[in-house]
Amino acid sequence: MLHFSPPFAIIPPVPSRPATIGGKRNELKGSDVSIEGVSKSFGTFTALRDVSMVIRKGEFYSLLGPSGCGKTTLLRIIAGFDDPDGGEVSLDGTSVLNLPPNERHVNTVFQNYALFPHLTVFENVAFPLRLKKTPNATVRSRVGDYLELVQLSSHAEKMPAQLSGGQKQRVAVARALINEPSVLLLDEPLSALDAKLRQHMLIELDAIHDKIGITFIYVTHDQQEALSVSDRIAVMNAGQVLQIGTPHEIYESPATGFVAAFIGETNMFEGTVESVEGTMVAVDVTGLGRILVTEDEPPAPGSKASVVVRPEKIRIDTERPAPAKRTDINFLEGSVDEPIYSGSSTKYYVRHQSGTMLKVIKQHANWSDEGPEIEWKDKVYLSWSADDAYLLGAS
């Protein structure tokens, strides 16, 4: 049996976040989870291909990717519902692969809640304790504590069928936590809730994580969810891990075009590196011409590369901006093809004269903002700083 213990030196410390409830964040509990070269296929479909990651004690760790990327399979392997074809999964350095689900110190919040329909809320939460023949008085106080944690004390005697989606979710969380697992697995727990409730539950989950301090592994396809609560995110696609990093790293410096496109919206232009001066790279983009990008490790001139810039980094004006003193600003002209109003911001699809489309997001004005409303077919001037764009190698 392979025992993998993480070489501690190369792992940066957990980024600390302020506690959402209570004064100071509790001491970190839970387990380190290490996944080493895990592969899994179902028939001819490869769900996971040599996946490795180290999830640290007390971390809120998200597995993010489109459906079918293997994130749920990985979660099921950690929980013990599926066996990997190869590789190793260990908690605190001890392999768990030979343990059935009921002997792993890991509990799961299921996507569809999976509440027992024949038991009351109280008995659902008490289920793990009843299995261990816990004395009644202990059961009552423990279940009471956990129902209070998820704010369901007044619903203890209801049947699951009488609960709303959000309440079922809370029961599932309380039930998964009552065994005091060292790792909580959450399989798209919010996907069945409406948008507003989802926001609310997300904040609550975060608060519970801060209070309990165990390792959370959170599977989601919703980049917004992952960005807002995670300590770190592993972005997955087609059974492989593409990038692991903090939300900031994932958003601001995606490792691949897929990550850039999956996490938030993005503009991506392919081109050839024309010249390099220090960290300033000029890229010849077909149609758009010369685009400047700053890059710490610039590629060699002549190589293929893609320029990536987030839509909110692009400034949009109806009048030609005054010639900038800075030399690192990219200017383009175009006309608005389609404005999409979405409340606090508007997204513009801008067509460059070459036909290339650019996405631009403009936050709506407050009192300090001026300038006319930008309408359909308006001629607009786009500008962005070379610092706000980045380069991806040819893929």
Added chain:
Amino acid sequence: MRVVKGRGFSRTVFFLTMGFLFLPLVVLIVYSFNSAKSMSWGGFSLVWYERLFLKERNVWKAFENSLIIAVSSAAVATCLGTLGAIGVNWYKFRFKKYVQAVAFLPLIMPEIIIGVSLLIFFAGIQMKLGLLTIFIAHTSFNLPFVFLMVLARLDEFDYSIIEASRDLGATERQTLFKVILPVSVPGIVSGFLTAVTLSLEDFVITFFVSGPGSTTLPLYVYSMIRFGVSPVINSLSVVLIAGTVLITLLARNFLKYIAQK
């Protein structure tokens, strides 16, 4: 009952329906305690119950036959129907759609056709008519009822609760007894009880496939009525009603009990 204004019409309909349903039963119960043989009231008496319990040997013999057939055919139909429902629900196979459609056929087919066809079948294979042929006939018409009732339950079954149970620390055995059975037993039990009821009351099909010495209760009651309505039938009916109510209450409590266990 809470009286809500403007609900006069629905209340009228409610009472008319209840009256229509239960008035005949009330009349029957009252007359079972009548000392006179005719429809005129001759005073309260238990004479017909005495007669039923002490003299009418044949009623009890027929009742015994009915019970044997009801319980055995319901048990076999429940086993086969449950297995069939599990098979249709869990597995994918060719002709699955047709199997489900064919299962409905006996429900819509007139009983008399089933009875005649079974009779021809038994005659064809030269099987002697008796308890065994009634048992076979009842099992065959009970099967689709159980199958469809259990199937309806299984369609609602959320398989992730099995994983949830294992995840929360239950062994496979504990999962079977604390999760799978309690959730699916109500469907199976109600299928069984329906089968028992259908079998107990069946007249038409039984009439075709019964032989000498295999008279069931409905057949016997029918033969009694041919010689005029005997008040013994009233008392027998009351006993049956009481028995049914008792069993229904017991079944309800039993289901509640396993739900809480």
